[in-house]
Structures are given as structure tokens and as C-alpha cells.
Amino acid sequence: MSGSEGSSGHSASGGGGAEEVPLPTVAAAAGEKKKEKNRVSRTSMILWHAHQNDAVAVRRLLEEDGSLVRAMDYDSRTPLHVAALHGWIDIAKCLVEFGADVNAQDRWKNTPLADAEGAKKDAMIELLKSHGGLSYGQNGSHFEQKPVPPPLPNKCDWEIDPSELDFSNSNIIGKGSFGEILKAYWRGTPVAVKRILPSLSDDRLVIQDFRHEVNLLVKLRHPNIVQFLGAVTERKPLMLITEYLRGGDLHQYLKEKGALSPSTAINFALDIARGMTYLHNEPNVIVHRDLKPRNVLLVNTNADHLKVGDFGLSKLIRVQNSHDVYKMTGETGSYRYMAPEVFKHRKYDKKVDVFSFAMILYEMLEGDPPLSHYEPYEAAKLVAEGRRPAFRVKGYTSELKELTEQCWATDMNRRPSFLEILKRLEKIKETSSSDHPWHIFTP
Incomplete structure (x- = not known):
């Protein structure tokens, strides 16, 4: 930038009209760069405020820039997807008022209504349907609930019977919105158990991704990768069992x-x-x-x-x-x-x-x-x-x-x-x- 400024300063002092042409170009480029930076920042903010259920902040952003109603994260999820999954009615009403696409699809082809149905948000389901929302994607209620199918043919090698897991002296070593990670014992050996909440174990997308992760983990063998030992996929809660490392994180x-x-x-x-x-x-x-x-x-x-x-x-x-x-x-x-x-x-x-x-x-x-x-x-x-x-x-x-x-x-x-x-x-x-x-x- 400093080089450009020096060059434009020189042409100004020389007084040559032709040499002054690059000035608007440089200014326009700088303006575009600033505009792009502001757009990225506003996109992040509206998605964040939708997630936080801050309807006032969402409305303020939309009043400043109505195009933000079509903002998307890197998984093509809109603010309406976020509101639908959490059941934030006021956020959804505000977004619809500003012209949100009720049938926008994320990269998994889920619509906001499919997310609301997957999360069992009844009021949100009613609201979206009243505005023409359709249920399609991987999460919608039109899918019948089925048991988790075997991720691999040789499942017997790693499927763990939950009765073999001893939680009597367990303690929580990690926690998140998906569930918790506990230190437990498997056949007398300390292990780390990542236990998914039973309510999430019903979700089609969670089941699909759980299967994907088990398929992935069961193939990994390396001294610098935490070792997968087995999984519970036939009963709730779904669980991943890995080696327990005493040194902490x-x-x-x-x-x-x-x-x-x-x-x-x-x-x-x-x-x-x-x-x-x-x-x-x-x-x-x-x-x-x-x-x-x-x-x-x-x-x-x-x-x-x-x-x-x-x-x-x-x-x-x-x-x-x-x-x-x-x-x-x-x-x-x-x-x-x-x-x-x-x-x-x-x-x-x-x-x-x-x-x-x-x-x-x-x-x-x-x-x-x-x-x-x-x-x-x-x-x-x-x-x-x-x-x-x-x-x-x-x-x-x-x-x-x-x-x-x-x-x-x-x-x-x-x-x-x-x-x-x-x-x-x-x-x-x-x-x-x-x-x-x-x-x-x-x-």
C-alpha cells in the first residue's frame, strides 16, 4: 500500500493528467477490500446473534443491511437454520419478516423445517409451515426412526456390550453440548468414554455422523493418535471408547x-x-x-x-x-x-x-x-x-x-x-x- 501511495503522490506533483488515472482505481480497490471485510464481519455477527437468541441485535443488523438475511456460514447454514434448530421464535419471525428463504438448504440439504422437526421444536415447526416451509433433508420427521445400522461388516470386532463398562467409580473429564467424556473401566482397564446424550442419539444426522466417525476411527493406527477401542451403537446412549491417557490435555x-x-x-x-x-x-x-x-x-x-x-x-x-x-x-x-x-x-x-x-x-x-x-x-x-x-x-x-x-x-x-x-x-x-x-x- 505504501508503494501505491508513493507512486500516486509523485504523479500529483508532476501535474500530468494521464498519470493521475490510477488514483480512482487504487481507491476503488481499497474500498472494495473494506466492503468485503465489513461484509464478512456482519455475516459472522448475524449468525452469532441468531445463535445467541438476540432478536434486537439481529433486527438492527437487518435494518442496516437487508441482504444479511441470506448470510451463510461455511456449511451453507443461514440464520434461519440456526433459529429453527434452537426454537428461537422471535429470531425466526424477524428473519421471515425481512424475507428469509424458509426453504434454504445447507450443505447436507436440510431446510430450516427439517432441522426444527429433528429438534422437535413444535412452535417453530408450526411457524415455518405457516410461511410455506417444506421438510426435506436428512433431519426431517418424514424419516422413520431406525436402530443404528452396523457401520462395518466386522462390527463384532469392536462393538462393546455396555454391561462391560463400569461407571461405578467414573468421573467426568470433559463436557460439551453433545454429552460428556468420562473416565470409566472396561474389563478392568481405565478408558475414556465419550457418551452422547440419549436425546441426540435419536437424531438422524447424529446417527449418520456417529457411524461415519466410527468407520473413521476404527481404521486409525498410529503412536501419536489416541487409540479407538470400541463403540456402543446398538443401545442408547451411543458411546465411543478410547484409551485413557493419564497426563491430561x-x-x-x-x-x-x-x-x-x-x-x-x-x-x-x-x-x-x-x-x-x-x-x-x-x-x-x-x-x-x-x-x-x-x-x-x-x-x-x-x-x-x-x-x-x-x-x-x-x-x-x-x-x-x-x-x-x-x-x-x-x-x-x-x-x-x-x-x-x-x-x-x-x-x-x-x-x-x-x-x-x-x-x-x-x-x-x-x-x-x-x-x-x-x-x-x-x-x-x-x-x-x-x-x-x-x-x-x-x-x-x-x-x-x-x-x-x-x-x-x-x-x-x-x-x-x-x-x-x-x-x-x-x-x-x-x-x-x-x-x-x-x-x-x-x-
Whole structure:
């Protein structure tokens, strides 16, 4: 921008009429950029306020810009979809008043009425039908409720009889809008059980995604991925059973320890990168979409080994719970590690995980979450506008800083793959142990 300003200033002083032509072009481009930024921000806000049941804020936004009634998140869900799923009548009435399409379809082909029927919101069903709402999609009441069909032919290998699960001394180790995660015992062994609420176990979309996740998890085998042990699919509540890791999650560990030594941070980063390289392996790429410290687990209290987890259920949570504008309920910390293209409702690929990885690496070295002085939503908004966390500690070599900056590049095509990240981290570890005065890398 500074170069453009200098050029236009020069033509003004020269007095040549022809040279002044680019000025409106530059101004128009800047204006378009500002307009686009404002549009993205307003889109996020109306979806957020619809989710929060804030009818006053929704009406104010629509009065300022009526086109926002057609706003969509990256799953093509409109504010009316959000209102319908939660049963927010005042929000729905306001949206309909401003011309909302009552039969808009999200990327799963669900209409708002299908969502309302799936969530059993009777008043909302009546309201939408009175305005011509039709029920089609995967969630509507025209689907007969059926038992969960076997996700895989050899289901007997991993289907767990719930009577084998001992919850007598269980304790909750995680909670969300989908249900809860408990430490329990299976045949005498401590396990982590992700138990979905019985009411959600009736939802066709939840059943479909649950089957998808089981199909996915049962195939994964890697030392840096939390190991799937089995599932309960024939009775309610639906449950996923994985290995129990005694060390807790990275979020809690960083909260207690603060900034890690560069050697520990790089060793942790290597473990995460190994797990993610496995998940991103072509051609069957698994995009985590919610990589953050809470979803990275320590194998034991010695904190010498990490595993990536919750990539399966995190997608399930987001899909079933209002197909959230991102993940607005539960752990809003997801915003803090969110890639700008996700926040802006743009198309994204596996490089969203690389961005989140950069934020985690930064947090491990700095000791504070990225942009910690801002609320998660505000932090994500600033990141989408181009802001990045400032490097403060001395633990960054130039190579480590450069890698972090490349991983959080605005242009996702400039971000390295996890395989490349892995190779570069190994090289940084190797060279730093001999060349750097820290002497932090222990053999």
C-alpha cells in the first residue's frame, strides 16, 4: 500500500493528467477490500446473534443491511437454520419478516423445517409451515426412526456390550453440548468414554455422523493418535471408547507450566506433527478442523509423549449442534486457533490444521494463548483481518520463527505440509542441539 501511495503522490506533483488515472482505481480497490471485510464481519455477527437468541441485535443488523438475511456460514447454514434448530421464535419471525428463504438448504440439504422437526421444536415447526416451509433433508420427521445400522461388516470386532463398562467409580473429564467424556473401566482397564446424550442419539444426522466417525476411527493406527477401542451403537446412549491417557490435555499442562523450554516445545511439536502427517496422508485425508491444546493429550504425567485426539467427535459436535457457526457452544477456545479462511466462511482444506498447529507451537513457546488479551471471537476476527501474535520470548531460533510464520500464513497455499513441518522440526532440533548456546536438547 505504501508503494501505491508513493507512486500516486509523485504523479500529483508532476501535474500530468494521464498519470493521475490510477488514483480512482487504487481507491476503488481499497474500498472494495473494506466492503468485503465489513461484509464478512456482519455475516459472522448475524449468525452469532441468531445463535445467541438476540432478536434486537439481529433486527438492527437487518435494518442496516437487508441482504444479511441470506448470510451463510461455511456449511451453507443461514440464520434461519440456526433459529429453527434452537426454537428461537422471535429470531425466526424477524428473519421471515425481512424475507428469509424458509426453504434454504445447507450443505447436507436440510431446510430450516427439517432441522426444527429433528429438534422437535413444535412452535417453530408450526411457524415455518405457516410461511410455506417444506421438510426435506436428512433431519426431517418424514424419516422413520431406525436402530443404528452396523457401520462395518466386522462390527463384532469392536462393538462393546455396555454391561462391560463400569461407571461405578467414573468421573467426568470433559463436557460439551453433545454429552460428556468420562473416565470409566472396561474389563478392568481405565478408558475414556465419550457418551452422547440419549436425546441426540435419536437424531438422524447424529446417527449418520456417529457411524461415519466410527468407520473413521476404527481404521486409525498410529503412536501419536489416541487409540479407538470400541463403540456402543446398538443401545442408547451411543458411546465411543478410547484409551485413557493419564497426563491430561496440553491446555491444562500449559496453564500449569507456562512457557516450555524450546527443547520440550519442539519435542511436543514433533509428536503433533507426526500424528497430523498420518491424518493428512493422501489420498484419504482426514482434516481435524479443531486442532487446539485441549485436543492434544499427554500419554502420562512425565509428559514425554503426546497424542492427537477428538478429531472425530469434534466434527460430530459441530455438525449436530446447530451445524454451529464454527463451534459457538461448548469450548469457544476453538476460535483462538481458527484459520482465517474458516472464520471468513471461505473454502478450506487440510491447511486449516497447519494454521492451528502454528498457534499451538506459539503458545508452547510463549506460555500464553495467542492474542490472549482478547476474547476468543475477537482474537479470531483480528487474525482474519491479518493480525498475528507477537514473538516475545527468546526461545525462537530464526528457523523456528520462520516456520511458525509460514504455518500461519494468510494464503493457505503458502503453508507447508505436515510432512515438510516434520522434516524441518527434526532439522531444527538437530542443529540447535549442537550450534545453539542454550544446550537445551538432551540426548
